[in-house]
Amino acid sequence: MEEYSDQELLQQFGVESTRSNAFDLLVKKYQKRLYWHIRKLVVDHEDANDMLQNVWIKIWNGLAKFRSDAGLYTWMYRIATNECLTFLNKKRNKFLIPLVDVENQLSQSLEGDMYFSGDAIQLKLQKAILSLPEKQRIVFNMRYYDEMKYGEMSEVLGTSVGALKASYHHAAKKIETFISGD
Template identity: 55%
Template sequence: MDEKDLLIALRSVDEKEAAFRSLVALYKERLYWHIRKMVLDHEDADDVLQNTFIKVFRNIDNFNGDSKLYTWMYRIATNEAITFLNKKAKRNNVTIDTLKDQAIENLKSDVYFEGNEIQLRLQKAIHTLPPKQQQIFSMKYFEDHTYEELSELLDTSVGGLKSSYHIAVKKIKDFLKSNETF
């Protein structure tokens, strides 16, 4: 089913639930990994993903088609993850940076984290970047988006994205070099 047919089905009273199940099956894994890279914790990512799909279900009639459906959902997921992190930081009376530091440390005991020490160090390096650079780096490096896709998803120029990505890569390399352990 193409996006146009899926949207028609999502807006149909009779077909909405079946179409929504198809939508979830189609996009849940991609959105989960995007959210997971932001919140780091599996359970938190599941919660944010669920909230994302609830918002999508409730607001699908407001989708105006100015972008692709995935782009719209991706932005909802991003906003939900940011809102979640802000609420969690406030509830725990810590900064977002402290919250992310704690989440990185918790990755060591996370049964869903299959990484090794090098991947843990990479996560630490990524989280030293400003939030926008973190997002651009993760989307380009881990999710393998093209600059053109990133431009549409983030509503930013390709030139600006290339610059941000290369600056992020340099900062990560510098962090890893200065924090080498032998």
């Protein structure tokens, strides 16, 4: 299947007769990357699925006003990240529990997750990642798994490149300590 550029998809989205098809192609082009970004943050597939669908609806609603000079993927990634942060905050507020306990719950749920196929070291790595403060966890995932440039991460998170480098450095060091322990 031919893959259109973002610019071509945006142009097609701007024309009413090709809007739905262009959006369908956009979903197919980016669904996996957005899903895995969300999934690694919220862990549970059902939660990730709900959130991803919400993210696509928000993208649909906002795409007509999207300024094409900005990076489309960065913009979508930012919507997905904010959706995750909102979800985790809601979860914390709903049960009146500190964030660290939410991360503990996510960590525990990994072991019984039928859609987790990692071995013991991968399980330990995921638990180490879940032990990080929320924003540091996002920074780590974006750099380690998604291999994003610091400049792109800065656009998504609205944080300076220097702070992101420091954050990633500390996250990696904490994970190193966690997985080297016992």
